[in-house]
Amino acid sequence: MVEKxxxxxxxxxxxxxxxSRAKRRILEGKGFxxxxxxxxGRVILLTGPHYRGKTAAIVDIISEIWVLVxxxxxxxxxxxxYMDHLNLTGLKIDIPRAAKRDVVKKAWIDADIDRQWxxxxxxxxxxxxxxxxxxxxxxHYKLKRIKSKRNNILRTYFKKLKAHPKRLAGILxxxxxxxxxxxxxxxxxxxxxxxxxxKEEMKKRGLxxxxxxxxxxxxxxxxxxxxxxx
Numbered sequence: 185m186v187e188k189x190x191x192x193x194x195x196x197x198x199x200x201x202x203x204s205r206a207k208r209r210i211l212e213g214k215g216f217x218x219x220x221x222x223x224x225g226r227v228i229l230l231t232g233p234h235y236r237g238k239t240a241a242i243v244d245i246i247s248e249i250w251v252l253v254x255x256x257x258x259x260x261x262x263x264x265x266y267m268d269h270l271n272l273t274g275l276k277i278d279i280p281r282a283a284k285r286d287v288v289k290k291a292w293i294d295a296d297i298d299r300q301w302x303x304x305x306x307x308x309x310x311x312x313x314x315x316x317x318x319x320x321x322x323x324h325y326k327l328k329r330i331k332s333k334r335n336n337i338l339r340t341y342f343k344k345l346k347a348h349p350k351r352l353a354g355i356l357x358x359x360x361x362x363x364x365x366x367x368x369x370x371x372x373x374x375x376x377x378x379x380x381x382x383k384e385e386m387k388k389r390g391l392x393x394x395x396x397x398x399x400x401x402x403x404x405x406x407x408x409x410x411x412x413x414x
Contacts, residue, residue, distance in 0.1 A: 220272040225279045227297060228253060229306065232269025235260050237310055239273070239301055241292065244282045252282075256289040257298065275300055 220226070226242045230253075240255030246264055253270070254262040262285065277291040292298075301307050319327070345355070 220274060222251065222267070222272065223276075224281050225277045225291075227273045227275035227277065227301070228265075229271040229273055230260065230265065230269065231271055232266065234263075239297070241277055241279065241288055243279070243288065254285060254288050256285050257292055271306075273301070273304070273306070 222242065222245065224242055224244065227239055228242060230236060230238050230240060235255075238255060238258045238260050240253040240258060240260040242251050243254045243262065244252040246252055249267045250264050251267065251270070252262065253260065253265050275295070275297055277288070277295045277297065279288055279291045283291075
């Protein structure tokens with residue numbers, strides 16, 4: 185009997201191990217995407233029972249769960265705050281550890297934190313919530329009616345745009361260019377010159393449209409087919 189040779193097994197290629205996004209960023213030298221850390225100088229929003237909705241800066245880290253905060257311009261005294269009773273913001277001031285109140289105040293003014301904080305979405309949301317809380321039932325009803333009117337206008341406008349996809353694409357392209365800063369408003373002098381140059385062309389177009397409209401009106405309407413009486 186002839187012995188059968190064992191068939192050579194094909195070597196399976198090992199798939200490269202996919203690295204996580206965080207590891208890839210570290211290897212590329214970009215670091216972590218998350219950049220809000222509990223550190224000295226970090227501006228925080230207090231969410232606990234005391235001084236709720238006010239901002240302050242971390243002056244010192246007491247332990248893993250407690251920090252010392254100070255808000256000389258927001259009415260927050262130097263107090264220890266539990267870590268669960270604060271939210272970290274993207275703002276920061278340059279102060280040394282356990283800095284005095286005057287140093288914190290100066291750094292706060294130099295960094296213009298109040299103006300930066302007023303531009304954030306969190307601050308706007310807090311102001312909106314405060315306004316909504318102060319409204320009575322009739323104010324809520326008026327707001328509801330205004331919102332429904334606005335939504336109806338937007339709905340009809342977008343229905344018209346959907347009927348003309350080229351026009352919609354043009355509007356979106358213009359908005360993107362405006363956001364990128366490529367589109368600027370025309371000066372009054374430039375606008376006047378532009379209108380003068382294109383005045384004749386616009387007149388011609390208007391005349392052509394009128395002629396077409398008159399031609400349509402002058403055409404006899406097709407007679408309706410007569411229905412035979414039973």
